[in-house]
Amino acid sequence: MSAAPPPAATIGEHHADVAGGWLRPAVFGTMDGLVTNIALIAGVGGGGAAAGSIVLAGTAGLVAGAISMAIGEYTSVRAQNEQIAAEIAKERYELDRHPEAEARELAGLLVGRGIPADLAEQVATALRDRPEAALRMHVQEELGVDPDDRPSPWVAAGSSFSCFSVGALVPLLPFLLGFGQLWLALAVGGAGLFVAGVLVARFTGRRWWRGGLRLLSLGALATAATYLVGRLVGAGVGLS
Structure with missing residues (x-):
């Protein structure tokens, strides 16, 4: 006997929210905050600046970057x-002015997705008399978006601002706690990069250690580059 299907109320509950507009800016914000301030601190510290100057530069980088x-x-x-919205308005205009042509277009799109021609024509004909449903179907098929589920720019901005700030604060913590060693700040920042990579891997279903090592490696390359530039510039201006 085959297993009974899951209750309708539970179907889809395991899916992550990928359309809310917060995940992408949160991920990029955290990564950018970490990499930007770790590299900035490495460059300023590599140039021979004192701990107070490093804190000033890192704080300015945090605020400006966020x-x-x-x-x-x-x-x-x-x-x-x-x-x-402009494309939806254009599609609405075409549906109002040329319903028959739009129905044929929708039927062709459905056939292109593998739906039998007679069934595709029936669906398109039925939707022709339901303008809002037809509009939604056309937008989803032609633009690949849900007209009723668009990301909020305010959510994206707030998520990016807060996550960048948190990421940028991590390498500053040792200095703010009274430790003046550059290597300690870079080590703490590296740990933050690894953790951020692990969290991203958890969201995307990848191996956690690969995600952590990948982001740590990329951050290390950026840090090494800015540290070298800082050493060269610092030596040129007499700071190191």
């Missing part, structure tokens, strides 16, 4: 939503 990330996310998500 604001920049928030503005960028807000602008990009709002521009995307406005573009989608």
Whole structure:
């Protein structure tokens, strides 16, 4: 005897929220905050700056980066939503003016997805008399988006701002706690990178240790590059 299907109320509950507009800016914000401030601290410290100067530079980098990330996310998500709204308005206009042609177009799209031609024509014909349902179907098929489920630019901005701030704060913690060793700040930042990589891997279903090592390796490359630049510039201006 085959197993009974799961109750309808439980279907889909295991899926993550991928359309809310917060996950991508949260991930990028945390990563950018960590990498940016670790590299900034490495460059300034490598140039021979004192602990107070490193804290000043790191704090400025945290504030400037968080604001920049928030503005960028807000602008990009709002521009995307406005573009989608314009395309939806265009599709609505075509449905109002040319319903027969749009029905044939939708039937062709459904056939292209493997639906039998007669069934695709029946669906398109039925939707022709239901303008809102037809609009939703056209938008989903032609644009690949749900017109009723678009990300919020404010959520994206807030998520990016807060997560960048948290990430950028991690390598500053040793200095703020009274430790003046550059290597300790870089080690704490490296641990933060590894943890961030593990968390991303948990969201995406990848192996946790690969995610951690990948982000740690990329951060190490950025840190090494800025440290070397800091050493060279510091020597050129007489700081190191």
